[in-house]
Amino acid sequence: MKGAWTSTWVLLLIILTSGCRMDVLDSAGGVAEEQSHLIVFSLAVMMIVLVTVFILFAKFIWTYREHSKADRSDHTLRNDNKKLEITWTILPVIVLGVLAVPMLMQTYDLETKADRDAFRVNVTGHQYWWQFDYPDQNIRTSQELHLPANEDVVIELKSSDVIHSFWIPQLGGKKDAIPGETNELYLETGDPGVYDGKCAELCGAAHTDMRFQVVVEEEEDFEAWSEAVGQDITPEKTEPEEEGAVDEGERVFQENCLACHAVDGADKDNDRGPNLALYGEQEKISGMMANNKENVKAWLRDPESFKPSTEMPAYDNLTEEEMDALVDYLHSIKGNKVEEGRD
Amino acid sequence: MNSIPFFNTEIDLVSDVIFGHVSALLLGAAAIFFLSYKKKWGILWDWMRTTDHLKIGMMYLAASFVFFLRGGLDAMFVRLQLAFPNAEFWVFQGEKYNQMMTTHGTTMIFFVATPLLIGLMNVAVPLQIGARDLAFPFLNSLSFWLFICGGALINISYLLGGSPEAAWTSYSPLAIGGYSNNTGNNFYALGLQVAGIGTIMTAINFIVTIVKRRAPGMTYMRMPLFTWGSLVAVILILLAFPALGAAVLLLMFDNIFATEFFAGGSGNPLLWQHLFWIFGHPEVYIIVLPVFGLFSDIISTFSKKPVFGYLSMVIALALITFLSFMVWVHHMFTVGYGATVNAIFAISTMLIAVPTGIKVFNWLFTMRGGRIRFPTAMLFSVGFIPTFVIGGVTGVMVAMVAADYQYHDSYFVVGHFHYVMVGGTIMGAFAGIYYWMPKMFGFLLNEKLGNIHFWTFLIGFHLTFFPMHFMGLNGMPRRVYTYLPEDGLFGLNFVSTIGAFIMAASVLLFLYNIWYSYNTQPNEAGGDPWNGRTLEWTIASPAPSDRWKRLPVINHREPLWESKKAGKTALEYAEHEERHVEEHASSLPVIISAALFIAAFGFVFEVFSIAIAGLAITFGIMIYRSLTFDKNVEWSGEDSEDGQGKGGSIHG
Numbered sequence: 001m002k003g004a005w006t007s008t009w010v011l012l013l014i015i016l017t018s019g020c021r022m023d024v025l026d027s028a029g030g031v032a033e034e035q036s037h038l039i040v041f042s043l044a045v046m047m048i049v050l051v052t053v054f055i056l057f058a059k060f061i062w063t064y065r066e067h068s069k070a071d072r073s074d075h076t077l078r079n080d081n082k083k084l085e086i087t088w089t090i091l092p093v094i095v096l097g098v099l100a101v102p103m104l105m106q107t108y109d110l111e112t113k114a115d116r117d118a119f120r121v122n123v124t125g126h127q128y129w130w131q132f133d134y135p136d137q138n139i140r141t142s143q144e145l146h147l148p149a150n151e152d153v154v155i156e157l158k159s160s161d162v163i164h165s166f167w168i169p170q171l172g173g174k175k176d177a178i179p180g181e182t183n184e185l186y187l188e189t190g191d192p193g194v195y196d197g198k199c200a201e202l203c204g205a206a207h208t209d210m211r212f213q214v215v216v217e218e219e220e221d222f223e224a225w226s227e228a229v230g231q232d233i234t235p236e237k238t239e240p241e242e243e244g245a246v247d248e249g250e251r252v253f254q255e256n257c258l259a260c261h262a263v264d265g266a267d268k269d270n271d272r273g274p275n276l277a278l279y280g281e282q283e284k285i286s287g288m289m290a291n292n293k294e295n296v297k298a299w300l301r302d303p304e305s306f307k308p309s310t311e312m313p314a315y316d317n318l319t320e321e322e323m324d325a326l327v328d329y330l331h332s333i334k335g336n337k338v339e340e341g342r343d
Numbered sequence: 344m345n346s347i348p349f350f351n352t353e354i355d356l357v358s359d360v361i362f363g364h365v366s367a368l369l370l371g372a373a374a375i376f377f378l379s380y381k382k383k384w385g386i387l388w389d390w391m392r393t394t395d396h397l398k399i400g401m402m403y404l405a406a407s408f409v410f411f412l413r414g415g416l417d418a419m420f421v422r423l424q425l426a427f428p429n430a431e432f433w434v435f436q437g438e439k440y441n442q443m444m445t446t447h448g449t450t451m452i453f454f455v456a457t458p459l460l461i462g463l464m465n466v467a468v469p470l471q472i473g474a475r476d477l478a479f480p481f482l483n484s485l486s487f488w489l490f491i492c493g494g495a496l497i498n499i500s501y502l503l504g505g506s507p508e509a510a511w512t513s514y515s516p517l518a519i520g521g522y523s524n525n526t527g528n529n530f531y532a533l534g535l536q537v538a539g540i541g542t543i544m545t546a547i548n549f550i551v552t553i554v555k556r557r558a559p560g561m562t563y564m565r566m567p568l569f570t571w572g573s574l575v576a577v578i579l580i581l582l583a584f585p586a587l588g589a590a591v592l593l594l595m596f597d598n599i600f601a602t603e604f605f606a607g608g609s610g611n612p613l614l615w616q617h618l619f620w621i622f623g624h625p626e627v628y629i630i631v632l633p634v635f636g637l638f639s640d641i642i643s644t645f646s647k648k649p650v651f652g653y654l655s656m657v658i659a660l661a662l663i664t665f666l667s668f669m670v671w672v673h674h675m676f677t678v679g680y681g682a683t684v685n686a687i688f689a690i691s692t693m694l695i696a697v698p699t700g701i702k703v704f705n706w707l708f709t710m711r712g713g714r715i716r717f718p719t720a721m722l723f724s725v726g727f728i729p730t731f732v733i734g735g736v737t738g739v740m741v742a743m744v745a746a747d748y749q750y751h752d753s754y755f756v757v758g759h760f761h762y763v764m765v766g767g768t769i770m771g772a773f774a775g776i777y778y779w780m781p782k783m784f785g786f787l788l789n790e791k792l793g794n795i796h797f798w799t800f801l802i803g804f805h806l807t808f809f810p811m812h813f814m815g816l817n818g819m820p821r822r823v824y825t826y827l828p829e830d831g832l833f834g835l836n837f838v839s840t841i842g843a844f845i846m847a848a849s850v851l852l853f854l855y856n857i858w859y860s861y862n863t864q865p866n867e868a869g870g871d872p873w874n875g876r877t878l879e880w881t882i883a884s885p886a887p888s889d890r891w892k893r894l895p896v897i898n899h900r901e902p903l904w905e906s907k908k909a910g911k912t913a914l915e916y917a918e919h920e921e922r923h924v925e926e927h928a929s930s931l932p933v934i935i936s937a938a939l940f941i942a943a944f945g946f947v948f949e950v951f952s953i954a955i956a957g958l959a960i961t962f963g964i965m966i967y968r969s970l971t972f973d974k975n976v977e978w979s980g981e982d983s984e985d986g987q988g989k990g991g992s993i994h995g
Contacts, residue, residue, distance in 0.1 A: 021817055021831035022813065022816045022817050023818040024815075024816045024817070024818060032749075034745070035745055035746055035749050036749075038743060038745055039740070039746045039749065042739070042740050042743055042746060043740065046737075046739060049700075049732075049736055050732060050733065050736055053707070053728075053732050054729060054732075056704075056707050057728055057729060060707055060710045060711045061710065061715060061725065063711075064646070064710055064711060064712060064714065065714075065715050065717075066714045066715055066716050072712045072713075072714075074712065079648065079649040079651050079653065079709075080652045080654070080655075081651075081652075081708075084704075084708065085652055085655050085701070085704075085705075088701060088704040089697060089700075092696060092697050092700045096693045096694070096696060096697070096739070099693065099739070100693065103686075103689065103743045103745055103746070104686055106745035107682045107685060107686055107689070107744050107745045108682045108686070110682070110745060110748075111681060111682035127522075157679075161516070161522065161607075162514075162516050162517040162522050162607075163514055163517065163612060165751075165752055165820075167752075167818075167820065169749065169817075169818035170818075172748065173677070173745070173747070173748020173749045173751070174748055174749075174751060174752065175677050175679060175748070176678050176679060178612055178613070178678065178679070179516060179606075179607020179608060179612065180611070180612070183678075183679035184679075196830075198820050199820065200677075200751065200753065200821070201514070202441070202509065202510050202514070202517065202822040204441075204517060204522060205438040205441060205508075205523075206437060207441075207820075207822060207823065208823035208825055208826075289827075308438060309437060309438065
């Protein structure tokens with residue numbers, strides 16, 4: 001019996017420790033780090049409890065199996081023992097007290113920090129994408145959240161439809177975006193890096209695919225980025241120019257995409273779909289797959305296969321040439337294009 | 344896409360739905376063929392009309408096991424879809440995955456865990472307290488058929504326009520206003536409403552039975568702990584299920600009559616969460632407290648020792664019951680209430696660990712100094728202890744609010760509650776079935792197969808659910824239908840899927856064991872096969888239909904054990920038979936439930952003429968039953984002619 005137990009656990013440990021990554025404990029900012037300390041601390045305390053129980057369990061089962069010769073005279077007739085019972089009532093209370101103190105400190109700490117003057121981003125959850133507004137920079141982006149490094153950040157959370165939950169495991173715990181309410185989540189960024197963001201509350205068919213990327217970058221990189229995002233380069237919402245008059249890709253975009261998507265962060269009227277500001281620089285499509293030509297084309301032809309029940313229609317009516325031109329146009333939306341555009 | 348119009352929705356003719364219809368037809372045809380070929384229709388009709396607690400208990404167990412297989416099949420689809428990154432198993436991505444995962448959760452909680460325990464309570468509680476039957480046998484039958492009716496509604500939803508897909512918690516606004524499949528949400532609201540009414544009746548029935556129908560001399564402090572666990576659980580049901588009833592009623596109004604109780608903006612989505620979790624957290628204890636009691640009885644029996652610290656066991660049960668109503672907001676730690684609210688609920692949640700810890704230590708010290716045998720019932724009880732302790736410590740971890748911001752809605756939580764619910768309720772139900780099998784059928788289950796069943800289940804269980812904690816710590820949210828190759832979740836998920844297959848095989852082995860034992864085991868388990876200590880082991884196996892002709896007189900907490908110690912062959916019985924009310928079999932519970940099924944069907948598809956007709960039949964029968972109650976009951980017992988006449992007030 002004990003053998004089977006042990007072998008199961010050993011097997012489990014071997015499998016689990018091989019190539020194991022744990023984002024929650026691999027923190028990239030102050031809040032996540034404190035939370036990971038609390039997790040490790042509580043796990044350690046709980047291991048003491050677990051080991052105590054397991055030892056008693058194994059010992060009693062082995063010693064008092066039916067045909068063992070153990071001396072039972074002490075125990076057989078005893079079915080209560082005040083001292084023991086008081087011990088295992090008081091000790092857990094003490095253990096819980098030890099856990100409660102750092103927990104309370106951290107919980108209140110997070111709350112008070114959220115009121116502080118910090119870098120602010122207003123996040124709106126939509127089925128199934130995230131919109132990021134930077135009130136101080138007066139810009140809007142989506143799907144890729146840029147944050148300055150080593151900064152206190154307050155995320156203001158709203159939702160336009162159902163409940164979502166905003167979670168960046170390596171930067172800290174989550175908070176819900178609830179329609180009709182506003183929540184604030186306090187985080188701290190650390191050194192530059194790229195992290196995964198997720199939606200943690202079931203929000204519909206493509207809940208799984210409601211991912212985003214978080215780019216934490218040095219202050220000056222962030223400022224350059226926000227300036228590039230803020231340049232107005234979205235085509236006018238007029239009738240598309242005649243063929244050949246403008247770039248073919250831009251024409252296709254104007255005709256098919258402009259009703260829902262803006263391509264710069266200054267345009268805030270156009271929010272039915274994600275803002276595509278600096279799309280050419282984004283590493284991933286929707287935080288899910290490499291942003292290359294093949295993937296973008298596949299996405300445009302059948303968005304449902306990547307995000308079930310998405311509002312975006314399939315563009316399988318475009319010719320191969322139009323599709324190529326469109327993707328080239330999308331990929332040309334970069335910081336340097338913006339530079340060119342300014343001349 | 345081909346589809347057939349069906350009332351206000353459409354049935355899509357796609358492979359999985361066709362598969363569902365074909366298998367439902369085949370199973371139905373097979374059942375009809377079997378019943379006709381073996382000429383069992385009469386017996387089936389007898390069972391459907393019975394008001395006998397033992398038969399109803401066995402039907403509860405059988406029906407919940409059928410639902411267990413359905414919920415388990417859903418779980419297998421879920422695990423297959425999650426076995427590989429970016430997998431596309433059959434149709435189970437997006438909406439269909441959400442339907443599977445929702446049906447799995449809803450079925451397992453409402454139509455497996457809860458009724459499995461109600462089934463065990465039906466089988467054992469009257470035998471443990473020396474009652475001839477429950478206080479209200481007719482009501483008991485009605486409860487059962489309402490549960491069947493609710494379960495049927497949830498189960499047919501997949502075939503008739505789509506299952507609910509907003510998860511078993513059915514959070515609004517996702518569950519209202521067209522954000523997800525409306526037919527499914529109606530099935531959810533109506534199915535739970537109907538089954539919930541039955542569950543509340545069960546609670547009243549058991550409270551009255553345990554309070555009023557105990558054998559002479561059985562004080563509260565002499566009740567077996569399973570009866571104690573059942574008593575506190577049914578009190579919880581009585582207090583908690585009405586909140587669910589109110590919640591799903593409002594949900595139904597939001598969906599059918601376009602009210603906006605739970606809508607974002609005009610209504611309040613958090614109101615749903617409060618109503619749901621005021622029910623939902625006590626529900627966790629509803630399905631685990633009877634099991635706590637059951638394990639106490641089993642561990643004591645097979646350690647050949649009275650349970651350690653009986654009084655503190657009872658106090659711990661009462662404390663858990665009390666505290667379980669003060670912790671519901673820990674399911675809502677991330678909705679944005681302030682630190683103070685979260686801190687209060689975190690502390691109250693952590694406090695539950697204290698009475699739970701008392702119980703664990705009492706179980707351990709019950710074994711100390713005993714002579715421990717390990718038949719399958721005991722193996723499940725012993726296997727439960729470390730499993731449940733793991734679930735308990737992760738429970739304390741998720742209660743720690745600042746850390747919970749990380750665990751919340753991640754696979755860590757999924758791992759935690761499966762440890763508690765499968766490790767507690769399901770293992771407890773298995774233990775209970777092995778333990779009380781002779782009381783139901785007269786034979787014992789095969790121990791060799793039972794052993795294999797236990798070990799495969801335990802290993803499969805830990806392989807399935809242990810890796811989930813690490814998935815959560817690696818950032819895998821709940822209720823996702825896939826993950827990316829670069830997420831580093833493949834190994835963990837693959838192991839989990841392997842474990843799920845082992846568990847599935849183990850459950851099938853259990854079914855085989857029942858069939859095998861039915862054919863091979865001698866029908867002579869005898870009244871007391873386990874060297875028992877409590878009252879249920881003093882009567883024959885299977886328990887005869889005229890159990891307790893004369894009520895036993897109880898002078899001790901373990902009456903059977905005491906009489907064994909004193910060398911007596913039988914208990915002390917009352918001098919003469921007591922009068923009691925016997926209720927005849929009745930077809931009314933089946934008809935009422937069928938009428939409510941029709942009403943629910945009408946509401947689901949928003950055909951109000953059907954709904955009103957169903958309700959009219961229901962109320963009509965209730966009036967008829969009230970006016971003709973006397974004809975269905977009979978006084979029995981020696982001194983039935985003492986002037987009160989037949990059909991007087993129910994004996995208390």
